[in-house]
Amino acid sequence: MRGAIVSGLAIALLVVGCAGQQETSTESAESPTAAAQAQGPEAATDDGDGTMVVTYQDASSPEAVNGRALLQDNTVLEDLAADINESLILPYDIALIGAECGEANAYWDPAEDSITICYEDADGALATFTADGVPDPTAAMLNSEIATFYHEVGHMAISIYDLPITGREEDVADQLAAYVLLQPGDDGRPDPEAVQAVKDFARTFQEGDSGELGAEDFADTHSFGETRAYNLQCWIYGADPDANADLVGDGGLPQDRADGCEDEYTQLDNAWSTLLEPHLK
Known part of the structure; x- marks a missing residue:
């Protein structure tokens, strides 16, 4: 049962990672999924028959219009929702929303039972990877959005299943993203495409926190960007x-941290396997 969430993910990675940019469209293609989106999420149920339902909201700013096209033309949200629907028992419907937010962001809203991926997040990631000279910035952007989604799924799972966690929830959500993407395949090793998704996700945090740090920075629910990047690299390794x-040495993961990463990943894998087991299809 542990592999259920990964089997769908492998398909999603192939579809999303290889699609490339297509002509921008303003409406979803006609399909059963699109029809469900048009109707919106159905009433919540308590019998475990919930589904994740995708909606793309309108966009107006240039950044949001571009981000919407990147997500929609590559069927990012549809593929990720399909993986969740194949893998997790949802107690009620969950909305997966593409939206213009006015900032680069993604978030789980427990009051609305929804995950929102902001169009500006995709647009900003593409700009960052392009500026960094990444050979295929579109693929890197899609990878980082996939990992961002599973980070938000971590928040969602903690909320809807009332999971007991120890430690800061943002760190635990990063662990869920790594857990899903680094699951071993038939050869006993993580899929290289999925590993690259975690690497690209880590890269988005490597620039770190600029400017003078104050109380609000140290009290933030998120770890510092550099810390998140090193954590993700440790779990990959x-x-x-x-x-x-x-990944180890030469300005990368320090050897002292790397020495404990196999045990650290084993602990992470065991924890999330135990927490999710009752909720997998």
Whole structure:
């Protein structure tokens, strides 16, 4: 049962990672999924028959219009929702919303039972990866949005299943993203495409926190960007040290941290496997 959430993810990665940019459209293609979106989420139920339902809201700013096109033309939200619907028992319907937010962001809203991926997040990620000279900035952007989604799924799972966690929820949500994406395949090793998604997600935090730090920074529910990047790199390395030895040293993951990453990943994997087991299809 542990592999259920990953089987759908493998399909999603292939579809999203290889689609590339297409002509911008303003309406979803006609399909059963699109028809469900037009109707909106159905009334919540208590019998475990909930589904994740995708909606793309309108966009007006140039950044939002571009981000909407990137997500919609590559069927990002549809593929990710399909993975959740294949994998998790949802107690009621969950909305997965693409929206113009006025800022680069993504969030789980427990009051609305919804995950929102902001169009500006996709647009900003593409700009960042392009400026960094990444060979395929669109693929890197899509990877980071996939990992961002699973981070928000971490928040969602904690909320809807009332999961007991220890530690800051933002760190635990990062762990869920790594847990899903770094699950081993039939060969016992994580899928390289999924590993790259975690690497690209980590890269979005590597610039760190600029400016002078104050009380609000130290009290923030999120760890510092550099810390999140090192955590993700540690879990990548711990999941498959032989394939990811290049992450250690030379300005990357310090050896002292790397020495404990296999145990750290094993602990993470065991924790999330235990927490999710009752809720997997």
